[in-house]
Amino acid sequence: MPLHPSPRPDPSEELKAVALRLFVETSYAGASLQQIADAAGYSKSSVLYHFASKEALLEEAxxxxxxxxxxxxxxxxxxxxxxxxxxxxxxxxxxxxxxxxxxxxxxxxxxxxxxxxxxxxxxxxxxxxxxxxxxxxxxxxxxxxxxxxxxxxxxxxxxxxxxxxxxxxxxxxxxxxxxxxxxxxxxxxxxxxxxxx
CATH class of the missing domain: 1.10.357 (Tetracycline Repressor; domain 2)
Structure with missing residues (x-):
């Protein structure tokens, strides 16, 4: 029986976790949505699908x-x-x-x-x-x-x-x-x- 890969975590939760880490490491101003997307392994459009803006992402996180x-x-x-x-x-x-x-x-x-x-x-x-x-x-x-x-x-x-x-x-x-x-x-x-x- 083939093994199924474990499903990826909820994208919005994963993006919030990555954003928090980057906001601490580089500051809110220093972390772009593109950097957050790259660090989480998503496209910037995926980030914007879940959060209307970087401020909305911070608010949710x-x-x-x-x-x-x-x-x-x-x-x-x-x-x-x-x-x-x-x-x-x-x-x-x-x-x-x-x-x-x-x-x-x-x-x-x-x-x-x-x-x-x-x-x-x-x-x-x-x-x-x-x-x-x-x-x-x-x-x-x-x-x-x-x-x-x-x-x-x-x-x-x-x-x-x-x-x-x-x-x-x-x-x-x-x-x-x-x-x-x-x-x-x-x-x-x-x-x-x-x-x-």
Whole structure:
């Protein structure tokens, strides 16, 4: 009985994955639709069949991450300052990064240059609101700086693949555990200072 080749993945999903990778490697502005088509093994007309423009491709590629970002941050208010809830927030944040690392990289590193694109504006608005809530929630500049370094550092490590380089020898769970431990350790000093009377 002849073997059947495995079917090629859904073209739109494949194109979104390739586009995300190229948008990170060369930037959104630096990646053309032709380069995306070539990297995915399609014609440019095939890309345009699935996506009306490069902006539409970006919009479709980022939407799942931005929807998840919204739900993550909607539930984050009050969790950073509360020692019991902080651990769950850190785990949720690391899990988000492990699933949407490329998307996070694009939003964080190219957000300003991509202002005006609706999905980018939506994501940066979430980040701004989150930042505003943390400023109000955290008592000291040191706490705010610790949080910024912890979250942005984790995003950088995941987006650049530093955390994943060990996955050849170790399962993803080890990288996840290490990221959670380091971010949590950075946030340990969040305990409220003792009030003296």
């Amino acid at each position: 980022l939407t799942p991450a931005v929807v998840r970002l919204d739900s993550l941050f909607q539930g984050s208010i009050g969790r950073i300052a509360d020692a019991d809830l902080r651990g769950t927030f850190v785990e949720d944040f690391i899990d988000f990064l492990l699933v949407y690392g490329l998307e996070a990289h694009i939003i964080i590193n190219q957000g300003q240059s991509l202002a005006g694109i609706p999905i980018i504006d939506r994501a940066t608005d979430f980040l701004r609101r989150l930042s505003d809530s943390f400023v109000n929630e955290l008592a000291t500049p040191e706490q705010r700086i610790r949080l910024g370094i912890a979250l942005s550092g984790a995003a950088y490590v995941v987006a650049t693949g530093v955390a994943m380089q060990a996955t050849d020898q170790a399962p993803i769970e080890e990288a996840r555990s290490a990221l959670i431990a380091v971010v949590t350790e950075l946030l340990v000093p969040f305990a409220a200072p003792a009030v003296t009377l």
